[in-house]
Amino acid sequence: MNDKKVYDVEDIQKLLGIGRSKAYAFLDEAYQKQEPFRVIKIGKLFRVPKQSFDNWLDKID
Structure with missing residues (x-):
């Protein structure tokens, strides 16, 4: 996953350890608000710019 510029839904599922429907709902909400990270x-x-998502995830730790 390191060479990608964007994540897809399956990547987000794996990174967050959530199911498919939960990932779609989360990304739809993030798309509407463009928070806590950018969503295209x-x-x-859905495509999520890697840098935007990684920055958000790093802040959670």
Whole structure:
């Protein structure tokens, strides 16, 4: 995953240890608010810029 510039839903699921429906709901909410990280929606596909997500995740620790 280190060479990717964006994460997809499956990546987010693995990183957060959540299920598919929970990941989609979380990303949809983040997309609407553009918080706590940026989310790009292309049709029905969600893409999350790696840097934005990683920065958010690092702040949680």
